[in-house]
């Protein structure tokens with residue numbers, strides 16, 4: 001167990017060792033057990049987390065806030081639009097000042113080409129750990145919860161096949177941070193990772209290169225497919241969600257035009273049946289119901305989405321307890 005984690009930032013899982021991630025998962029499972037048994041676990045008594053949001057959230061906000069309360073501390077919600085951040089507080093000022101008030105700073109900033117650098121600039125000025133609640137490149141806490149869920153359902157993830165797939169959505173052009181973080185972490189745990197996406201929905205080349213290297217080191221595999229149904233075949237985990245064609249165009253009308261070509265990329269019962277009989281369906285939520293995935297699949301017997309959402313709480317508590 002790797003325990004020298006006090007003060008560490010969590011911006012991407014790729015910057016933590018495999019042993020450190022194993023420690024997070026171990027602590028997360030212990031905290032889940034303690035909560036189930038009603039055992040107090042106030043490891044962060046009197047500590048405060050600043051939660052700074054530049055973008056909307058349901059699960060992330062609610063689970064970080066609940067998690068801090070369960071750990072004996074407090075979380076303060078700060079929104080960029082309703083604070084002086086909208087009038088010019090810089091990333092350095094936020095890191096310095098919120099770092100003096102708090103014991104950790106968590107940030108969601110998903111603007112393309114802005115979010116990750118903003119979080120790193122705050123971290124550079126902060127005396128307390130900075131936690132990435134999602135940027136345009138990474139969503140580390142989602143993916144820690146996802147891996148925890150896969151292990152709960154499937155045991156040792158090594159050799160299991162996960163299909164990380166694009167799915168069509170209408171609601172908005174979603175960040176690519178979930179599939180990118182997922183291919184990075186699943187390959188480190190020796191999974192056979194399929195990235196299935198149309199040609200216009202490429203992920204960042206350096207992330208793909210890191211996933212390939214991770215797979216080589218962990219004796220798993222990494223392949224890219226462009227056929228939605230081929231991605232489903234014999235998968236143990238179907239993780240199909242939408243993201244925007246962000247590396248292809250920054251024009252909203254063109255993005256919609258491209259996306260509309262793939263309206264048939266919906267996970268339905270027929271496609272899900274192409275995966276293994278005991279395959280699980282995963283989605284970070286919110287989903288565009290009956291557009292990305294049918295009600296029959298997301299509410300069906302193979303769906304793990306509620307366990308996946310619950311595990312956000314336990315994984316985040318683990319990282320907060322270890323770093324703060």
Ligand code: CP
Nearest residue numbers: 057058059060284285
């Ligand atoms: N999955 C996820 O991050 O959900 P929210 O956007 O609701 O926080």
